[in-house]
Amino acid sequence: MNKYTKASFRALLEKKLINKRTSTLEDTSDTDLFYAIASIVKDEMNQANVTTKKGNIQSKKRQINYLSMEFLIGRLIESNLLNLGLMDVCNEVLIDLGRNPKKIYSEENDAGLGNGGLGRLAACFLDSIASLGYLGNGFGIRYRYGLFEQRIIDGTQIELPDNWLKEVYPWEVRKADETITVHFGGEVYSETMPDGRLKFHYQNQETVLAVPYDVGVAGYDNGVVNTLRLWSAEVPDTELTMHPNQLEYMQNVERISGFLYPDDSTEEGRFLRLKQQYFLVSSTIQTLIKQLKEKYNEPVTKFHEYNCIQINDTHPTFGIPELMRILMDDEGLSWDEAWAITTKTYAYTNHTIMQEALEKWPVSQVQRVNPRIFMIINEINERFCRDVYENHPQYRDRIADLAVISHDLVHMSKLAIVGSFSVNGVAALHSEIIKDYTFNDFYKLTPEKFNNKTNGITHRRWLMASNPKLSNLITDAIGDQWIKSPQELSQLMRYYNDDAFLKQLQEVKLHNKKVLKDVIYDKTGIEVDEHSVFDVQVKRLHEYKRQLLNVLHIIYLFNEIKRKPSIKVQPRTFIFGAKAAPGYHIAKEIIKLIHAVAEVVNYDKDVDGRIKVVFLENYNVTLAEYIMPAAEISEQISTASMEASGTGNMKMMMNGAITLGTMDGANVEIAELVGKENIFIFGLSSDEVIHYQTNGGYNASDIYHTDSRVQTSLDALKDGQFGRDFAFQDLYFNILKNNDPYFLLKDFNSYVDIHLTAMATYSDEKKWNQMSLMNILKSGKFSSDRTIHEYATDIWKLI
Structure with missing residues (x-):
């Protein structure tokens, strides 16, 4: 597939630098180097594009x-290099020049x-x-x-x-x-x-x-x-x-x-x-x-x-x-x-x-x-x-x-x-x-x-390009047929009980977590533990996607630790990324709440670092390419019947994360593929949600007044625990006055309990690695090639 040797690619790169950027390999900036590489790639694509068009007209x-x-x-730089077969040679030339390929590629907006x-x-x-x-x-x-x-x-x-x-x-x-x-x-x-x-x-x-x-x-x-x-x-x-x-x-x-x-x-x-x-x-x-x-x-x-x-x-x-x-x-x-x-x-x-x-x-x-x-x-x-x-x-x-x-x-x-x-x-x-x-x-x-x-998602971008260590591990194990036929990932089943392979899988995940740890520190100044569970919810901020349910659970955990500081808690890093529409007041209040909770939880002496909350601003594709390979729990917790599909669930599954979610959207098909023992499902079904919506019968106030766990967590929005008194009263009253249209309170206890199950499972290292492998090997269906x-x-x- 590769038409260049290291020597020929380097020579062409130097020629581009001289002709296009008036610089040399020995004296060039990251920006000039990026544009020179992009020019080589674009020339290749333009030539292929002309050939493609001619063939289409003739056919x-x-x-x-x-x-x-x-x-x-x-x-596009990395996906274009990958698809054209230039990724390896380009990386090798850059490394020989003492340059960091990722740093060069990051010059692209x-x-x-x-x-x-x-x-x-x-x-x-x-x-x-x-x-x-x-x-x-x-x-x-x-x-x-x-x-x-x-x-x-x-x-x-x-x-x-x-x-x-x-x-x-x-x-x-x-x-x-x-x-x-x-x-x-x-x-x-x-x-x-x-x-x-x-x-x-x-x-x-x-x-x-x-x-x-x-x-x-x-x-x-x-x-x-x-x-x-x-x-x-x-x-x-x-x-x-x-x-x-x-x-x-x-x-x-x-x-x-x-x-x-x-x-x-x-x-x-x-x-x-x-x-x-x-x-x-x-x-x-x-x-x-x-x-x-x-x-x-x-x-x-x-x-x-x-x-x-x-x-x-x-x-x-x-x-x-x-x-x-x-x-x-x-x-x-x-x-x-x-x-x-x-x-x-x-x-x-x-x-x-x-x-x-x-x-x-x-x-x-x-x-x-x-x-x-x-x-x-x-x-x-x-x-x-x-x-x-x-x-x-x-x-x-x-x-x-x-x-x-x-x-x-x-x-x-x-x-x-x-x-x-x-x-x-x-x-x-x-x-x-x-x-x-x-x-x-x-x-x-x-x-x-x-x-x-x-x-579906393209596994070339979301596995091969963004998670090369996992991609290489898979290829070493089963060959490279999976690259063009993702269903071949099912061949990994032969390693389900292979302790050595499972250990390698775990080491790849740890490496990716260390990379994300550095990104988090660079962007937020927050130091996280790479050995903690990376629990991820990254998607558009919307009430039906229920980032607020995630935060209420964090508040519950925090209060449990404050009530009994010696309680055994699996260290966790809760990672959020989301943009709220500029005029969407409730969504923007949820972002404020996430940060307010982080300010308290991250520095509380009783918590002692066992829980960290991170919000990565300006979530985009490039940031996702660091997050998806490092995720261990994939939060897909939309109100059942309201999420059409989701694709973040597929990206994290393909990279070995375990879905924790409702039976909504494509979660249903993920559950069918991996089996209920390899996914964490909670909450109302879509039929139950639709029944409540059409026939009534759900009263959020009743749950609030009769369930102490719900009440304590919800009261934190107005009692000054995370800011001044009534700091988040709009969120509090939005749930109670509107009868909780997204069923946060109805699903709260089920959500808390499934997290307990997930953490108990995580403590069994082999079992968790097997679940991770099962998700990877079943992810071929969710390639956009199949779609x-x-x-x-x-x-x-x-x-």
């Missing part, structure tokens, strides 16, 4: 176009193109699409600023701009010659043509240029390099010169690709989010149609034969009416012809179970984005409702609930379902819930549309 295969508002790709699991999933999917050799590209927005850079000051989250593009981004190529024009707003009027068809005309529209920046996506060891195309909004020169207030006009246009998440506390901020969504889909679909005509020399009537479009959650759903608009208004197709093509093109992935979280927009704002798009959505709704009325009379009384437009709102999930040929959930439990509850009426109408595609193969065969029909 005339159907391609998958993955549309997502987020692609959380992190740093994390790309600010995503936030949480949805964006990271999209990044893993692109990796697997390329690694499996499929024809497929991603389409997103080139945000100049990411979500935000999180800083913690006195326990309070402060949001700073994430200016990730302040330095040259080495992986992108600006393709100005492939710029697309996107139109917003204005007025629409129609003209009846001689053949009776309507021709639509537009006036007073805002014109924006969508300039593409292409980022290569390298497959592993196969020469395939696909493309992630990111659109940047720019001002047309002709429009700028005509505008009376040029600066304001330019700023308004550039805001479209300015921030990952515009401020949604104002109507203008929410409207900007809608413009972003339309900007993404319009530029993408225009490009695909142009490609069909110019590169494949095919008519638009064959669009669906060459293109499948997967929409990652509802954000790109405007693509459905936009394709209709182009096919009818620009290409002259009838409604029926355009609808037949559209509904054979789109597939929809749902990520949201909770009805209140499903995306919906006021009709007035949709009209304002593009009035013609609203006209088409309205027609889709009218025709769909008429079809239900005429052909499904048993659902006539449900039409208001099925309607795409109702109560002056456009329901994006309903539009996605009506306009797609496939609707999939992202875990077995999640897919059953959307069929039985969230979209039950739609499922009864068109059951053939609904299917499951359990999420993508299922998408490609069952939905996209790429084979």
